Amino acid sequence: MPIIFLSPSTQEWNSYVTGSGSEEYNMNLLADALVPYLVSNAIQYKRNTPDMTAASSIRLANQGYYDFYLALHSNASGEGHYGENRGILAFYYPGSRQGERAAEIFVRNLKTIYPLPDQVAARPTTTLGEVRQPHCPAVLLEIGYHDNFADARWIEGNREAIARQLGRSLTEFFGLPFIEPMETRYGTVTLSSGSLLLRSRPEREAGVVTRMPAGASVSVHGEWQGWYVVHYGVYVGYAAAQYIQLG
Secondary structure, eight states: OOEEEEEEOOOTTOBOTTSSOBHHHHHHHHHHHHHHHHHHTTOEEEEOOTTSOHHHHHHHHHTSOOSEEEEEEEEOOOTTOTTOOOOEEEEEOTTOHHHHHHHHHHHHHHTTTSSOGGGEEEEEOSSOHHHHSOSSOEEEEEEEETTSHHHHHHHHHOHHHHHHHHHHHHHHHHTOOOOOOOOOEEEEEOOSSSEEEEESSSSTTSOEEEEEETTOEEEEEEEETTEEEEEETTEEEEEEGGGEEEO
């Protein structure tokens, strides 16, 4: 199953013009809102912490194996131009085809909710470490300008909608169906004997993640066309719903 490194901003010194807190604070709230979409769509994640920096986040990501690196930021105009700009930028490293593809997916989905869709764009860059240095495809999102009152208010009032489009974009990138979050439920594998296959996709011929014996306890985090998104110990995947009895 895919696993991403989630890196919300650690810039506690960048204040929102609305007084709602820092870039670090607001991007961590957005990451909090994104997590249920990751869980419901069988996307595993590792997340940085506010005491880290962009550099230490990259180092931690590169110590493991991740399929994608997602950095969440909000933007600010240069000195003398505070408050003048609006928009969303999805940065990727030039030459990274998967990074570019992901950036374009984020742009397409965020255009549907941002009030100025023409101001949502993907851009290559060689200057941002969070797209240049990770060992996996990476995108750094600058979601609005926190020195612009309208953008800051939009971010604060639309965290759930933004998170939903980020989750949708990640499922599209990984080729998975998009599943809305649901309240976690617990169940039991109901086979009379043998084991139930936990698969990498909600398809009968998809790769097998692990086997769950009859009577195994599982947690269910999403449902799609007869399949459950299942957590079984350290394993995450899709299992046929008909063989799981929910409590």
